[in-house]
Amino acid sequence: MFTIVAGFLALLVACAAGWLTCYWGVRCSSASLRHLTKEIEKIIMTQLELSVALDKLTAQVGKVAKEQSDRFDALTAKIKDLTDIIEAGEVTTEVATALANVQSALTAMDEAVPDAPTP
Secondary structure: OHHHHHHHHHHHHHHOOOOEEOOOOOEEOHHHHHHHHHHHHHHHHHHHHHHHHHHHHHHHHHHHHHHHHHHHHHHHHHHHHHHHHHHHOOOOHHHHHHHHHHHHHHHHHHHHOOOOOOO
16 A cells, blocks of 8 residues: 555656656646545544554453453362362262363353463
8 A cells, every 4th residue: 555655655746846758657636635645644544544544453352361361260269169169079970070061161252262462
């Protein structure tokens, strides 16, 4: 896109203000020059707006990843608490199996979701 902008700028420089022959052999009026200038300004503003929007999306992705990471940390802590309780006393096989299933589910979820980006 910046190549296009550079081309337009070269065209503007070659056109000057009046009815001059441009770089590509096209005759440019003052009105054409103003129109081209406005179009270049639109392209540049669109690029700036896109850059800002992409930065906002990147920040949002980081926020979502951090929130998910925090949820996983809380879930992991609760599983550890349950594991400690189970290891401290006798529990039924069903409870131990249920804990193992939850641990497997957490591991699978942790592997499926990317880690939060580090700042």
